[in-house]
Amino acid sequence: MDSEKLVGHDSWRQRSELKAMADLPPELEDVLSKLDQEFWVPTEKLHSIVEHFIEEMEEGLSTGEPIPMNITWVHSLPTGDEKGTFLALDLGGTNLRVCKIDLQGNGGKHSIDQAKYKLPPELKTGNANELWNHVADALAQFMEEKKLGAEYHERNPVPLGFTFSYPATQDRIDHGVLQTWTKGFDIDGVEGHNAAAQLREAITARDLPIKLVALINDTVGAMVASAYSDPETIIGGIFGTGCNAAYMEDCKSIPKLKADLPRDSKMAINCEYGAFDNRHRVLPRTKYDEQIDEESPRPGEQTFEKLSAGLYLGEIFRLALVDLVERGLIFKDQDTAKLKKPYEIDTGFLSQIEDDESTHLTTTRDLFQSTLSLSPSEPEIELVRRLAEVIAMRGARLCACGVAAICKKKRIQKGHVAADGSVANKHPKFKKRWAEAMAEILGWEEGRMEDPIVLTSAEDGSGLGAAVIAAMELKRRGEA
Missing domain, CATH: 3.30.420.40 (ATPase, nucleotide binding domain)
Known part of the structure; x- marks a missing residue:
């Protein structure tokens, strides 16, 4: 495990935006702390991801690989x-x-x-x-x-x-x-x-x-x-089933472009950057991410998408729960057959858990019962809420990296990112977490009245x- 992830046993409590609803027994407290360390992406890691993102974008503009950077x-x-x-x-x-x-x-x-x-x-x-x-x-x-x-x-x-x-x-x-x-x-x-x-x-x-x-x-x-x-639009982003962005590039900065165009002309680039880091050099992959990749129709492809896109967040969550079940830590003496069915949980499931403000968290309880035929205990409810939070938080922070890389590469300091997709527009906390990561990467001043770069609905x-x-x-x- 990266030393930069070892950020303190109670770090998830310090970062959590959820009000505690139950005490966790020591074994679940320890499990959650370790999961948080695996999923948390600290500021230093965000910076290294963005720098590698820029390198792969430059490669893509020259050769079309590993990120296609389609003209x-x-x-x-x-x-x-x-x-x-x-x-x-x-x-x-x-x-x-x-x-x-x-x-x-x-x-x-x-x-x-x-x-x-x-x-x-x-x-x-x-x-x-x-x-x-x-x-x-x-x-x-x-x-x-x-x-x-x-x-x-x-x-x-x-x-x-x-x-x-x-x-x-x-x-x-x-x-x-x-x-x-x-x-x-x-x-x-x-x-x-x-x-x-x-x-x-x-x-x-x-x-x-x-x-x-x-x-x-x-x-x-x-x-x-x-x-x-909206003339302030600078980038188009998809944060939904997949993860992608488009921006305007200077033609003189696209070596693979063979057309005879004026040097000051521009070209919209469809990044297709779900393929970022297919060579596994910088992204923080957990054993759950590796399992998703191995069992996917195209192993070794779309590495970034498999860590950050809506198609996979629910499956990451499910695999973590299955792991805890198999270790005898949760849902003891319950039928977990539905939980063990691949892609039985979608990202909307995680959104509903984080958005649950019902008395005694009845929405989450009903969700587990109707979707998975499971009846979680008070500590199990607390665990699944925190797990949903740390997985969604990692996804939002990673999604910021692609946009931040474009902004750093093009020296863009302000504007609107036109965002489409269910994760950006329906997850209750995505935009806030995305903005926090952007601020860390781009060094926005604290106490600012507004963010220089903001997500707008496409x-x-x-x-x-x-x-x-x-x-x-x-x-x-x-x-x-």
Whole structure:
């Protein structure tokens, strides 16, 4: 164990924001102290993580590894004056969303009319033709439902921004070669192919008056959508199922960019930094983190995401509880079969525990009963609350590192980080903990009236962001 983590037997009590509801017996007190030492990330460690983050980002801008640092061909943030009518298409994990978006300019005013179409489960393991035919059918249905056929035709197609939130390599903004499927998709005939071209072919086959202008990632979309109405936006961040960020980079600082662009031009970079520290050089991994990685579909990949993202926080918590059960420390003489089921607990479970202010913590008791068929004792309730806290706290502090690394690299001292995702926007204490870690890393002065860099809730990046990017691209081409 790192010596810098050995910060005192009662350190978790000093840091805890939870009011004690019961005394812990000595053996659980000792267990909790050791777990806290494993999960706590002190200031010195935050600094070393951020410095290594910057190094890997620089590598990614040169070679695409270990952090991809994907070039997006979005050349600027919006002015807020972009106007026009656009379609936006968002291919999500369970739904397909189509939006008609009217951009009115004037500081980011806009209106959205949208519809969702269910993705059949069998489509996720089908083939490329089935996928794109389904998408084109949804676009055709939306055009008909919204009566857009009268206004748009072959000589005047409606421009489309396509949010494709999967790792893709782009040679230009209306192009995207899928690197690998994620989110449970395994559709044959798309990996290694240009998804934009495949969609375009399906649109053309149906004679739909739609012109695909831009393929975007949701992180870049969050940044651009927020910047449309908030000029102080500096970064787009995803703190939800996954963990990622996007920012504007100087083209002269992107060695792998071979395009002949003016040296003073800029480029939005989709970091895809869930892959940070895949070589395991700096992140503080516990045995629970190592188990999650070993049992994941892709061991050795997405190391940072597996420590900090919403998909995994509940599983880390579950594995720690299972460990304590197997050591005979908690839930004695109870049926723990449900607890031993992988991913039975999600991050929302942890949020509810930390947010529980009910008398006698009945919300937490009911949660354990309804989800896991367990009846915790008073000391066990106290233990699980503290454990939920230390795991969520580590996640928030690690999430600050990626944004802090961008800020240090680009010498950004103030602005808004447009945050999307359930962890950022639903966990009751994420933003506070994230800000505290940012202050430690960037050396913000104590007693300040406000934080120089703050999290704001991202606008609809997959809808509004796609439309605004399409508008900027048409203007850049001289077609607006």
